[in-house]
Each structure stands twice: as C-alpha cells, then as structure tokens.
Amino acid sequence: MSAPLLALWWLGQRAWLRNQVRRPRRLVAVVLLLGLLVLRVVAMPRRPPGFGSDAQSPLLLLGAMLFLLSVASGFLQQGPRFAPADVDFLFPAPLSPRGLLLFRLLHLWPAALLSSAFLVLMFGDSVGTPWRVFVGLGALQLTALHLQLLISILLTRADESVAKRLRRGARVVLLLVLFAGVFALIHTISVHGGVGAVVAEVARSPAARVLVFPAAACADFVAADSGARTLVALLRLALGVAGTLALLMVPEIDFREESIDTTARVARLLAQRRRGETVIDLDGRRVASRTGRATRLFSGAGAILWKNSIVLSRSLRTVVPGVLFGLLFVLPALFASRQDVLGVVPAMMAVVMTTLFGSNSFNFDLRREVERIDALRALPLPAAAIVLAELVTPWVLCVGLQELLVATVVLSIDVDREWFGALALALPIVTAVLVVIDNLAVFLLAPRPGSADARGGIGVNSPAQMLRVVVWFAALLPAGGALLVARVLDARRWVGLTAAAAVEVLVAVALFVALVRCFERREFAAGE
Amino acid sequence: MIELDRFSKRYGDRAAVEELSFTVAPGDILGLVGPNGAGKTTTLRAIAGVLRPGGGTIRVGGFDVVKEPRQAKRELALVPDTPNPYELLTVREHLEFARLAYGAAKDGRDPDELLAKFELDDKRDELCGSLSRGMRQKLAICCALVHRPKALLLDEPLTGLDPYGTRVMREAILSAAAEGAAIIVSSHQLELVERLCTRVLIVQRGRKVVEGTLEEIRVVAALAPDATLEEVFFRFVEEPR
Numbered sequence A: 001m002s003a004p005l006l007a008l009w010w011l012g013q014r015a016w017l018r019n020q021v022r023r024p025r026r027l028v029a030v031v032l033l034l035g036l037l038v039l040r041v042v043a044m045p046r047r048p049p050g051f052g053s054d055a056q057s058p059l060l061l062l063g064a065m066l067f068l069l070s071v072a073s074g075f076l077q078q079g080p081r082f083a084p085a086d087v088d089f090l091f092p093a094p095l096s097p098r099g100l101l102l103f104r105l106l107h108l109w110p111a112a113l114l115s116s117a118f119l120v121l122m123f124g125d126s127v128g129t130p131w132r133v134f135v136g137l138g139a140l141q142l143t144a145l146h147l148q149l150l151i152s153i154l155l156t157r158a159d160e161s162v163a164k165r166l167r168r169g170a171r172v173v174l175l176l177v178l179f180a181g182v183f184a185l186i187h188t189i190s191v192h193g194g195v196g197a198v199v200a201e202v203a204r205s206p207a208a209r210v211l212v213f214p215a216a217a218c219a220d221f222v223a224a225d226s227g228a229r230t231l232v233a234l235l236r237l238a239l240g241v242a243g244t245l246a247l248l249m250v251p252e253i254d255f256r257e258e259s260i261d262t263t264a265r266v267a268r269l270l271a272q273r274r275r276g277e278t279v280i281d282l283d284g285r286r287v288a289s290r291t292g293r294a295t296r297l298f299s300g301a302g303a304i305l306w307k308n309s310i311v312l313s314r315s316l317r318t319v320v321p322g323v324l325f326g327l328l329f330v331l332p333a334l335f336a337s338r339q340d341v342l343g344v345v346p347a348m349m350a351v352v353m354t355t356l357f358g359s360n361s362f363n364f365d366l367r368r369e370v371e372r373i374d375a376l377r378a379l380p381l382p383a384a385a386i387v388l389a390e391l392v393t394p395w396v397l398c399v400g401l402q403e404l405l406v407a408t409v410v411l412s413i414d415v416d417r418e419w420f421g422a423l424a425l426a427l428p429i430v431t432a433v434l435v436v437i438d439n440l441a442v443f444l445l446a447p448r449p450g451s452a453d454a455r456g457g458i459g460v461n462s463p464a465q466m467l468r469v470v471v472w473f474a475a476l477l478p479a480g481g482a483l484l485v486a487r488v489l490d491a492r493r494w495v496g497l498t499a500a501a502a503v504e505v506l507v508a509v510a511l512f513v514a515l516v517r518c519f520e521r522r523e524f525a526a527g528e
Numbered sequence B: 001m002i003e004l005d006r007f008s009k010r011y012g013d014r015a016a017v018e019e020l021s022f023t024v025a026p027g028d029i030l031g032l033v034g035p036n037g038a039g040k041t042t043t044l045r046a047i048a049g050v051l052r053p054g055g056g057t058i059r060v061g062g063f064d065v066v067k068e069p070r071q072a073k074r075e076l077a078l079v080p081d082t083p084n085p086y087e088l089l090t091v092r093e094h095l096e097f098a099r100l101a102y103g104a105a106k107d108g109r110d111p112d113e114l115l116a117k118f119e120l121d122d123k124r125d126e127l128c129g130s131l132s133r134g135m136r137q138k139l140a141i142c143c144a145l146v147h148r149p150k151a152l153l154l155d156e157p158l159t160g161l162d163p164y165g166t167r168v169m170r171e172a173i174l175s176a177a178a179e180g181a182a183i184i185v186s187s188h189q190l191e192l193v194e195r196l197c198t199r200v201l202i203v204q205r206g207r208k209v210v211e212g213t214l215e216e217i218r219v220v221a222a223l224a225p226d227a228t229l230e231e232v233f234f235r236f237v238e239e240p241r
Helices: A002-020 A024-043 A056-076 A084-089 A099-127 A130-157 A160-192 A197-205 A206-213 A213-223 A229-248 A258-272 A293-297 A302-315 A316-335 A341-361 A370-377 A381-411 A417-444 A462-489 A495-520 B040-047 B069-077 B093-100 B111-117 B133-145 B163-178 B189-197 B214-221 B229-236
Strands: B001-013 B015-026 B031-034 B055-060 B076-079 B151-155 B183-184 B199-204 B207-212
Touching: A002 A024, A002 A462, A002 B093, A024 A316, A024 B133, A056 A130, A056 A160, A056 A213, A099 A130, A099 A229, A099 A495, A099 B199, A130 A229, A130 A258, A130 A316, A160 A197, A197 B055, A213 A229, A213 B111, A258 A341, A302 A316, A302 A381, A302 B093, A316 A370, A316 A381, A341 A381, A370 A495, A370 B015, A381 A495, A381 B031, A417 A495, A417 B151, B001 B040, B015 B055, B015 B133, B015 B183, B015 B199, B015 B207, B031 B040, B031 B163, B031 B189, B031 B229, B040 B055, B040 B151, B040 B183, B055 B069, B055 B133, B069 B093, B069 B163, B069 B199, B076 B133, B093 B111, B093 B133, B111 B133, B133 B151, B163 B183, B163 B189, B189 B229, B199 B214, B214 B229
Parallel strands: B031 B183, B031 B199, B076 B151, B151 B183
Antiparallel strands: B001 B015, B001 B055, B199 B207
16 A cells, blocks of 8 residues: 555544544543443453353354344445545545555454454453453454455446345345344243353354354354464464455455445435434335325325325335344343233333334434424424424334334233233323434534534434433433322322323423424524 | 515624615515625525524515414425435425425415426436435425415525526526516526526625615616626625635
C-alpha cells in the first residue's frame, strides 16, 4: 500500500479520536463505557490452565454464528463498501484496487479486533481463559472478514441480476436461520432443559467442523490442555487468517464501479439507522399502488394511518427479523415459567420487556418522520390528531404481540391465570407510555436551531437507548406507588390494580399532551 | 391572498426575520430573493404554519395562521427546497396521501392528470425512495397542487430539474397563478424570478430591502430600464464579508 494512503488512514484515525474526545456528550459516553470495561476486567476471575473445555460448545456456537453471519453478509454487497469520501477522492486517483483494498482492511481489522475484545469482556471468563478467547475470536473474525470481502469482490464479476438473486437468497437464509433459532431454542429448552447438549452433538459432527473451520479452531485453541494442542490450534487459526488474506489479494479485480453503488446504498441505509429509522433497502423493488376505493375510508388523520400501514407492509423483511431477534431473548424466560409466584414473575417481566424491542421494531410513527415534520405540521389537521394517528401503528402491533405471548403462555403452560390476566389488561397502558416516550425523544434529543448537527432521533446504537429505559421505568413508578399505597391500606387486589392503572393512564395522557406540545412548538434547525 | 404584517422571528439571540410586511394578491407571483441566511425559508415556513411567528401576524386566505391554523393550512401548500417523500410509498400513493390528508378526495385535482402533466405517469408505481432529486421535486409540486391551494409557497422549486422539467414547472406555476392562487417563489435563480414573477421582494438579514415590480425597483435603484434583476440585486444587497 502506498505511503499517502497510510498517512490518510492515520490522519483519519487521529481526527476520529479527537472528535470523540472534544464533544462533551460523546466524551461522557466514552468515559462511562471505559469505566464499565475497567470494572469488568477487574472483576474477571483468574482461570486455571485448561479451563474452557466444558464451555467448548457455547464458544463453538458463538464462533459459528459470528462466522456464518459475517461471511453471509458478503453476499449482500456487490463490491466492497468504502466511505463516501473514499469513492469521491480515492477512486479517481491513480491507485491500484489492491492498494484500495488494503486501505479498507486497515479500517476493518481494528474494528474486528475491537469487537472480539468486547465479546471477551462480555462472555470471555465464562467460556475460557480471556486471552485465548480473544486470540481465537480475533483470528476467526479476521478470517470471516477476508472471506466476506472476497465474496463481495467475486460478485462484481457476476451479472447484476445474479448478484441481486444471491442477495435476496442470502437474506432469506439469514431469516430462516433466525426462525430456526427461535424454534430450536424453544424445543431444546422444553425437551432437553437447555441448549448445551444439543449444540455439543452438532458441534462434534465433521461437517460442522469443516463448514465453520475457524470457529472449530477457536474452540479447540481455547480448550487446549497441552502445548502441542495449543500450537496446532493456533497454527490452524493463523493459516485461516493468512490463507484468506492471500486469496483476497490474488485476483486483480477492479471492483470500483460496483463499489460506488454499494457505498451509496449502504451510506443511505446507515443514515437511516443513525436517524433511528427502520433500515429499508429498496434494491430496485417494484410494487403495485394501493389506491382502490377502500382508501376513501381514510381521510384527514386517517390518511396517516393508511400511509403507515402501507409502509409497514413493505417493511416486513426488516421488521420480522428484528422481532424474531428480540423474541430470542424473551421466549426462554417465558416458557421456563412455573406455577409458583417466583416462577411467574420472570415470565411476566419478559412480556413487559418485549415493549422495549417491540417499540423499536414497530417504529412506524414520528420517529420515521424526522425529515418530514414540517410537511406534517403543514397539514390542515389538529396536532393531537396527527400525533395520535402516528402512534396507533406501533402501539397496536406491540400490544398485539404481547397479548399473543400472554395468550400462548396461558394456554400452553399451567400458570397463575389471574396474574397473567391482570398483565394483559396492563400492557396497553405500559406500552403506550413507552411509545410516547420514544416519540418525545425525537423532539427532545434533536438539535436546536443554530446547531451544526443534522436532525436526528434515537439511533439504534445510541446511548439514548439506555436513557429511554430509565425514563420509562421512572414513568411507571407512580403506578408502583399506587399499588404500594393500596397494599398499605390493606385494600383488595383489584382495587390496587385499578388505582395503579388509573394513575398510569394519567401519566400516559400527560406524556401525550407533552408530545403534542413538542410537535406543535419544537423547532428544528433548517434552511435560512 | 397572503398577508404579512410586521412578521418577526428569532432563533435564540439571532433575529432571523424582523418586522417583515408584504401582501401577495390572488394571481400574483412574488419572487422572494436574498443572500443565504436572509430569512427566506423561515418566512415561508412561518406562512405555512410550521414555525410560530415571534411577532406580527400572518394571514392566508383571510385566516390567521396562529389563531385559525386549520383553515389557513387548508388554503395553502408548501413545496420545500429538499423534498423528502415517504420512501416506501409509490408515487401514486403519495398523491393519494396528500389528497386524503387535505380532505380533497372529491374536489381535488385528478392525480393521474397531474402525473401525466409532470411526466411522472410512467413512475406511478415506483417507490419514492428510488426517485431522482428532480423527480422528487416534481412529485412535491404535484402533491402541492392536488388540493387546489389558494396560496402556494415554493422554496427553490427548480433545484435538480432538467430543462424540460424546468419548463413544465414554470408553466405549472403560471397556470396556478392564472387560476387565482397567490404564489411566493423563493429562489437564488434571479433569471427565473425575473421571467416568472410579477413582483419581487429583496430581503437581507431578515429585513425588507426593496419590494415592487421589476420596473418599480429599477427606478428605486436608479438603474437603466433594461437593467436585469441581477444588477438590481447587487445594487441593493451588500457583499457578504
């Protein structure tokens, strides 16, 4: 790689670091994050040599998932993605595709290693000696990255229609894997009491070890109990990294033309993600307009409902995986519930927690209107009607999902139906509170006029995600207070629950009024 | 009819617009020109009821945009400088949405006629996310015209349009004016303003500099009768420092 590219990379890294440190909000987030990481490292127990052999299966599963997801995403890009500035300034420059690829790798390698470090900090001490887990996962991620880029480069030689078909195929496969994951999880929990035994069986099969070879090498490296085994596993890992890098560098394919489209497409999707919108890849989709007679039923604020329902129906391929992914965390707790009170509480909490990912997945409301707030305000409709129409879709979908979960649990497992009945009645209010809070964030966290920043809501990776949880819990406290008072007064259970519901309805109404005021009055920076 | 009486707007300590007054009669096309940061977009957004005026009054079709916002908004349409259509609605659905939201399903313009006029009929089933900037601009004006507004606000309407699109847009603006709409066109393209507008209002740092027909402001500027709007503009507007 040429010296100017190396210098450019270094300048970019330095500028990024300075940017992180200079902005107060980011600095606070970085300091908090570093504090948490340090705490985690300090609290990490020291492991004896050879530790990890029992945990080989979970590590193999984690590694295989990382590997497959990373490699499969190579099919989603015809030509590797660069930064938009790279396309504008480096692509026309007299640089070889190989040099550009190395430049790109310089950005991706640290990111891969960093994510491995995070995984170690999250799970490392439970699956093996942390440094071994880091080396194993790091090598695995680098190998997967090389293969991912290789696939995306080879796809540039394929016909556009073939690439599109492969892209769709890869998405279907990813969706099926998620579906299968959910069902497998429920099945193994209910039949085997856990996933460990089943995973171990699959992991030992020769086909799995070949198909996800870096994951197998990683697990072997972590679990190795002798110097020789450690060395062999390490060599396998190194061979994976070096071999795939060599494969990547061998074909002199000029991917630039295809990379321009990929970069533009991904930049648009990332911008959507930053704005907190559900990411939608149009990918040349053609559809039929739905403007039949039925549309006449929707006039005024109803038009917003009609519009959101159409947008929802065309976003299912992003919404469904998001919901399935969320369910992966909820279903185990739900189906592990027992008859006694202690067993019921985690299940009820799990249903309530679906509100968190449900509200995010079904965000067909003001969160997706950040760029169009002016157009909405210009409509000849009362602000409250516009806001209410916007909130209907996420609320209905989220509550619908929750009630479905409650009904499934009550019908399939022998649990205390009275508790779940009360929960079913409370969910519409609890969900309404969070949906309103999430919409309020669009206005409260958006830059004020005069700010240099673009408009924006809560991004999916934003620290504001934590804030919304805290605010939501705070908003539910009055209901808890009402329950407590009812208990102190020795009132009947239904009296306490009714009081709590009434208090929470008042909180929801107050938040809604605040949201309407914000919609009417909050000004964004725009124009001259 | 659009009437502004001593309209002011501040962002924190900065005055975006100060005591701006003017009237646009039905059938008139007012060209709103000024350097960057002059307050043109702020003025248009306030007329559309998107921003609250800090002072003064704004009336559209006789309705106060603050006191009677629904009636005022029913009379007008705003075409923003950067249209952001719903990416997952088709072009035709977008027009239907505008028609339904403005309650103009019965007495509004025929969406298909509008699409044909703006050469978008072959894009009717295309998702808006895949439209080029020029096509988005055309769609935005179609949506603005679908409910037959009596006041039309256009912020940089020709940005991103090809020559044919420019001509169609110009004709659409003239035909809306001929039907009796009061129109404000904010633009940096002085040639367009000169050819299209019946009156011109030059603003700078949120204040009115001069207003009138081109002939009238040439006289105020003490320029020759054949002086262009560009020459008039540079006579009145200070060079940015």
